[in-house]
Amino acid sequence: MRVVIVEDEDLAAHGLKQRLQDQDILYIGSITRLSTVKEAVDYFREHTPDLVFLDIHLADGNSMTILDAVRISVPVIFTTAYDVYALEAFKHFTVDYLLKPFDTEDLCRALSKYNSIKEKYSEIHHVEALKRHLGKGRENYQRRFLVSHGHRLQPVGDNDITFFYATGKHLFIYTNDGNSYLYNSTVKELIHKLDPDIFFRINRNYIVHTQAIDRVVKHRSQRLELILKHDVPEDGPVFVSKNEVRGFVEWMGK
Numbered sequence: 058m059r060v061v062i063v064e065d066e067d068l069a070a071h072g073l074k075q076r077l078q079d080q081d082i083l084y085i086g087s088i089t090r091l092s093t094v095k096e097a098v099d100y101f102r103e104h105t106p107d108l109v110f111l112d113i114h115l116a117d118g119n120s121m122t123i124l125d126a127v128r129i130s131v132p133v134i135f136t137t138a139y140d141v142y143a144l145e146a147f148k149h150f151t152v153d154y155l156l157k158p159f160d161t162e163d164l165c166r167a168l169s170k171y172n173s174i175k176e177k178y179s180e181i182h183h184v185e186a187l188k189r190h191l192g193k194g195r196e197n198y199q200r201r202f203l204v205s206h207g208h209r210l211q212p213v214g215d216n217d218i219t220f221f222y223a224t225g226k227h228l229f230i231y232t233n234d235g236n237s238y239l240y241n242s243t244v245k246e247l248i249h250k251l252d253p254d255i256f257f258r259i260n261r262n263y264i265v266h267t268q269a270i271d272r273v274v275k276h277r278s279q280r281l282e283l284i285l286k287h288d289v290p291e292d293g294p295v296f297v298s299k300n301e302v303r304g305f306v307e308w309m310g311k
Contacts, residue, residue, distance in 0.1 A: 058083060061088075062090045063097050065115045093115055110135075113137040154209070198252040215251070220269055223262050224262065224290070228241075259295070259301055263295060272284045280296055283295045
């Protein structure tokens, strides 16, 4: 496969190239290094590599202008010391967003992520299928949620989420693998961005995914208790608020 590194710092470019040559996750036939916005725009107008590593701050400008100037239809892994562009980056064909300084483990994780997705699809439909996997083309509702994980920013897909849980002024995402992440939003703001076919706000603290519900227990006075497939952060049962019972029953019956 052909890899392009867009990086203006010689030391960073050399280090990334060396790590790519030393890893054994992907077979890389060639590595091309570009160092300016102009050079990158000219290159991508004539060439289509298989994977792009893109630093955001280059000597002659912001590399986001490259994405505005030319259509890059292959996966991009951003490598930068700045996290302020993360949301903008994930609007494009982004596989990962590595914050400098990142180590070999971070790089290999990003390569494995690219590789595992790529292997699921045939070469003929690779680009369009990978875009769909990463959430492109489903614009009506938010499908990915950007969270911090150590030195990395990573997207969490909607079907990887068990529930959203609010406590105080904080909102957390709980995922199928048992992890939880702080998310910068509120239940009130978020509920309007979610697909109502798979998410439901059961009370002021919880928004649950339909696949996260193990069973529903009926109590007196038409109270409904949810037994979720994963542990919840607070002690005691999880109830559907009385105002939401009717809507919840209709939602479960869809």
